[in-house]
Amino acid sequence: MKATSDRILRSEQAAYLEALEPARDALLVEMETFARENRNQPISDPEVASFLAVTARAKAPRFVVEVGTNIGYGAIVLARAAGETARVVTIERDPELCRTARAFVERAGLAARIEVRELDALDALDALDPAETIDLAYVDCVKEDYPRYFERLVPRLRPGGVLVADNVLWRGLVAAADTDVPAAERARVDALRTFNRLIVTDPRLRSVVLPLGDGVAFATRV
Ligand SMILES: C[S@@+](CC[C@H](N)C(=O)[O-])C[C@H]1O[C@@H](n2cnc3c(N)ncnc32)[C@H](O)[C@@H]1O
Numbered sequence: 001m002k003a004t005s006d007r008i009l010r011s012e013q014a015a016y017l018e019a020l021e022p023a024r025d026a027l028l029v030e031m032e033t034f035a036r037e038n039r040n041q042p043i044s045d046p047e048v049a050s051f052l053a054v055t056a057r058a059k060a061p062r063f064v065v066e067v068g069t070n071i072g073y074g075a076i077v078l079a080r081a082a083g084e085t086a087r088v089v090t091i092e093r094d095p096e097l098c099r100t101a102r103a104f105v106e107r108a109g110l111a112a113r114i115e116v117r118e119l120d121a122l123d124a125l126d127a128l129d130p131a132e133t134i135d136l137a138y139v140d141c142v143k144e145d146y147p148r149y150f151e152r153l154v155p156r157l158r159p160g161g162v163l164v165a166d167n168v169l170w171r172g173l174v175a176a177a178d179t180d181v182p183a184a185e186r187a188r189v190d191a192l193r194t195f196n197r198l199i200v201t202d203p204r205l206r207s208v209v210l211p212l213g214d215g216v217a218f219a220t221r222v
Helices: 011-020 026-037 046-059 073-082 095-107 121-126 143-156 183-201
Strands: 063-067 087-092 114-118 134-139 157-166 205-210 216-221
Touching (some): 011 046, 026 073, 026 095, 087 121, 121 143, 134 143, 143 157, 157 183, 183 205
16 A cells, blocks of 8 residues: 555545556565655655556657656656667756666666666756657656746657656645645646646647546647
């Protein structure tokens, strides 16, 4: 059972869905435990990871960009599911987390296909090779910067490419009345509302926001 309570599902529904799953992968379970025991590192929810894996398997992307690496959990899920020719660039600014992520990537046997870039996310996105189009982007980083990630990633998505973003309903607050949003969450909530509006109205995309985990946006470039 996950350590964090689900934001959208009721706990009995989450337990039911978890029990439906086949035996979990040992390395991912170890990473979930490591994250929990190391100051509750904010790795993706297991059901979001399953969603990423199905998406990557369906799209068979060649080039994947993940914004926000943490300990490398999402990057490993994406690289495994995307297939043997896929390359994943994942961005993390914290040096210690980069070291941890690289160690897990090494243990997963994926060091040749996952590059952990130790950089600020916006700088790293600005520095991506403009000639290289992105087949799958996973946004899971600074919530206040989601609209800026959107601006940088959407023009680089190839037609049919996919953009997935986690936490877009942010603990239920994004859909809450303004009076129920604590002042400390205001900037995050405003940015996520802007991002969700962009992702569902931008004519370059077809998108849906799913009540999965903490809210997942899924878009494809037309
Ligand atoms: C939610 S975690 C990523 C989880 C990961 N995607 C996964 O699937 O397990 C977000 C990460 O972004 C990193 N981060 C925060 N600010 C950043 C920035 N400005 N640039 C790059 N990384 C940043 C944090 O250190 C944190 O590890």
